[in-house]
Amino acid sequence: MNTPYPTPITPTQTRIGWIGIGVMGGAMVSRLLSAGYFVTVYARNPSKALSLQSQGAHLALSPAHLAEQSDVVFTMLGHPPDVRQIVLSDSGLLSSLNKGAAIVDNTSSHPALAREIFAAARKRGCWAVDAPVSGGDIGAADGKLAIFAGGDSGVVEWLSPLFGILGRVTYVGSAGCGMSCKIANQIAVGGNLLGLSEGLVFAERADLDLKQWMESVKGGAAGSMVMELFGKRMIERDFRPGGFAEYMVKDLGMGVDDEEEEEEGCGVVSLPGAALSKQLFAAMVANGDGKLGTQGLISVIERINNMSR
Incomplete structure (x- = not known):
């Protein structure tokens, strides 16, 4: 190899x-x-690491401290500015990462930032892979995440034993391509969530049994992984987050409002469906539900139809 x-x-x-x-x-x-891996974690609030420590994880005092004692560092953060601060700041990961080590960013972040991190890592003799994931909390717990990896193909292959524990990795191209793949994924997911929300609301207004409706259609063209993951949760009003609704606004915004990519000559495509999905998820955030799971989008459609619960 x-x-x-x-x-x-x-x-x-x-x-x-x-x-x-x-x-x-x-x-x-x-x-x-x-x-069986030796894992060191960093948390701004150390109490959040207690459960993982009980499973054998070690606690680092800072990102730099963590980098010094790691061969591969994963990041799973909220927003691109968080990634920039943790990775590229004067006291960030790259300031202390050993030569030959790798950073794997699982955050849904910006393609341009992923390219910047890759270039900065190479200057230090390190590697960076942008590898956002899809599959929600269930996929994370079951090790069935879809992982979209961008960067050096040999490095992705080298890391494949780790990716295999977490899910199924697909190498999608050079640095930044993993993030672009995730944005396209979120565009499709947002459309599926909207369609499922409207289907459930219509079925309820038509006095159909919602569970029966879902069982009857999931084997046909309407069926999807979104329905498998979230359909029952929507019906049962289980809006516990696997991914926050506010993050969908961020993810869709990187596709719909991507001025940075346009400045780099990549161009911006017209995405009317994604723009509508973003607007509806933004309404969910405005309703105070940004920390709910993305399946909570149905609450916005219910509000529009005066069906709020």
Whole structure:
């Protein structure tokens, strides 16, 4: 295998660092710990790491401290500015990362930032892979995430034992392509969530049994992974987050309002469906529901139809 790494990825030889231990990140760390890897985590609020520490995780005092003792560092953060601060600041990960080490950013972030991080990492003799994921909290817990990897193909191959614990990785191209793939994924997910929300609202107004309706259509063209993951939750009003609604506004905005990509000559496409999805998720945030799961989009359609609960 033609990679710059002479040492294979194994639980006995590879030290993992992780920053971002929320609903998704915490579940992903748990899987790595269960596979026997030595994992060090950093949390601004150390109490949030207690559950992972009980599973064997170690706690770092700072991102730089974590970087010093890691061969591969994963980040799973909220927004691109968070990634920039944690990775590129004077006291960030790259300031202390050992040569030959790699940063894997699982955040849904900006393609241009991923390219910037890749270039900065190479200048230090390190590597960076942008590898956002899809599959929600269930996929994270079950190790069935779809992982979209951008960067050096050899490095992605080298990291494949770790990706295999978390889900199924697809190499999608050079630095930034992983993030672009995730944005396109979110455009499709947003449209599916909107269609499912409207289908459920219409079915309810037509006095159909919602569970029966979903069972009857999920095997046809209307069926989707979105329906599998979120249909029952919508019916049961279970809006606990696998991914926050406010993050969908961010993700869709990177596709709909991507002025930075236009300035780099990449162009901006017209996405009327994504623009509508973004507007509706923004309404959910305006209603005070930004921290609910994306399946809570149905609440916006219900409000429009005076069906608020």
